[in-house]
Amino acid sequence: MSRIGKKPVELPSGVTATTSGQTIEVKGPKGTRSFTAGDDVTLVIEGTTVSVKPRGTSKRARQQWGMVRSMVANLVAGVTTGFKKELEIQGVGYRAAMSGNVLKLSLGYSHEVNFDVPAGVTVTSPKQTEIVVEGIDQQQVGQVAANIREWKRPEPYKGKGIRYKGEFVFRKEGKKK
Missing domain, CATH: 3.90.930.12 (Ribosomal protein L6)
Incomplete structure (x- = not known):
């Protein structure tokens, strides 16, 4: 169970996120960034949070779960504070x-x-x-x-x-x- 992956990523005010397939695009005051996740995880946007969920219990899915969550958090941090x-x-x-x-x-x-x-x-x-x-x-x-x-x-x-x-x-x- 990923400790990092379990935490949802909060979207501050002025930041929006959209998904299309496995690609998430985050827009904020400093610019726009996008990231394409692998097929081992699912990206879910619920209101002002972005959650990452693994697809299955394979070792690769569990590895990608925490990594993709960190990448999404870095996208949000980049477009807000840089x-x-x-x-x-x-x-x-x-x-x-x-x-x-x-x-x-x-x-x-x-x-x-x-x-x-x-x-x-x-x-x-x-x-x-x-x-x-x-x-x-x-x-x-x-x-x-x-x-x-x-x-x-x-x-x-x-x-x-x-x-x-x-x-x-x-x-x-x-x-x-």
């Missing part, structure tokens, strides 16, 4: 700046790194050492943040690089004479 990832840049001379739809990163390379921001995601740089990635799709926001971080991951000796806000980087001791 998702946000914050990155910090540490290192002497390392900085970020937005120029139109391009994030310009100075990361100690001989050249400046230009990162094109994909559609559906907003990237801002409130300070030279901070990057904020926002959007309504949790997976896309996380992927864009990971792609930015991949340009210069934090190294363990001096801690220089791009890291998530609040991320702990295990530091190593350097060579001794």
Whole structure:
């Protein structure tokens, strides 16, 4: 019995959900998102709640039950509040700046790194050492943040690089004479 799947997803005011077959579409103040569930579960809209019910007792149906419920909850959260990832840049001379739809990163390379921001995601740089990635799709926001971080991951000796806000980087001791 799925503990997550049993809970219905509440739709806040201003959010509507419609189903057509196995596809659920959620509309809210920030936009519209949709998700297609597998054939192992049934999506039911009852007033201001969305319930997910398994079709049968197979292992796959029970796995999909909780996963689909989480995906529907993420759709609702995305169109109401959105998702946000914050990155910090540490290192002497390392900085970020937005120029139109391009994030310009100075990361100690001989050249400046230009990162094109994909559609559906907003990237801002409130300070030279901070990057904020926002959007309504949790997976896309996380992927864009990971792609930015991949340009210069934090190294363990001096801690220089791009890291998530609040991320702990295990530091190593350097060579001794």
